[in-house]
Amino acid sequence: MAGYIVVIGDPEKGTSHQFEVEDVDWSGRTLGETVDGTEIGLPGYELELTGGSDAAGRPMRADVEGRQPTEVLSSGGTGFHPSRKGERKRITVRGNEIGGDTVQLNMKITTRGDQSIEELLE
Numbered sequence: 577m578a579g580y581i582v583v584i585g586d587p588e589k590g591t592s593h594q595f596e597v598e599d600v601d602w603s604g605r606t607l608g609e610t611v612d613g614t615e616i617g618l619p620g621y622e623l624e625l626t627g628g629s630d631a632a633g634r635p636m637r638a639d640v641e642g643r644q645p646t647e648v649l650s651s652g653g654t655g656f657h658p659s660r661k662g663e664r665k666r667i668t669v670r671g672n673e674i675g676g677d678t679v680q681l682n683m684k685i686t687t688r689g690d691q692s693i694e695e696l697l698e
Contacts, residue, residue: 579596579597579598579599579600580596580597580600580602580628580678580679580680580681581594581595581596581597581679581680581681582594582595582596582597582616582680582681582683583680583681583682583683584623584683584684584685584693585626585682585683585684585685586684586685586693587684587685588685593693593694593697595697597616597617600615600616602674602681603674603675603676604673604674605625605673605674606625606672606673606674607625607626607627607628607636607638607672608624608625608626608638608672609624609625610622610623610624610625610686611623611624611625611683613689617696617697618689618693618696619689619691619696620687620688620689620690620691621685621687621688621689621693622685622686622687623683623684623685623686624683624684624686625674625681625682625683626682626683626684627654627681627682628670628674628678628679628680628681628682629670629678629679629680630645630670630677630678630679631677631679634655634668634669634670635654635655635669635670636654636669636670636671636672636674636678637653637654637655637669637670637671637672638654638672639653639672640669640670640671640672641671641672641673642671642672642673643670643671643673643674643675643677643678644670644671644675645668645669645670646668646669646670646671647666647667647668648666648667648669649664649665649666650664650665650666650667651663651664654669655667655669
């Protein structure tokens with residue numbers, strides 16, 4: 577089983593919550609999928625996978641298939657923010673599939689439970 581650092585964003589409140597999760601294996605899931613919050617101790621919550629990164633800090637990118645690191649020529653978006661118009665750069669990113677090298681997962685709340693997330697994370 578794998579462990580992850582999970583960062584959950586709350587779009588309504590504009591806050592985020594970070595914590596570690598052990599004994600959860602989400603290998604094979606892709607960005608954009610919905611995850612049941614009960615798996616990580618948040619009953620009643622549904623969370624959408626929005627991103628992540630590996631131990632080297634390479635971001636996961638939704639438009640790259642697979643779980644391996646890949647070089648892409650980027651004109652902006654995840655992993656590169658151009659400083660002038662028309663700038664492009666070759667960057668290394670991870671694919672959109674969660675694998676054994678994934679360390680951090682970013683999620684956002686899509687459905688809320690009965691208790692607040694602050695109460696559940698105490």
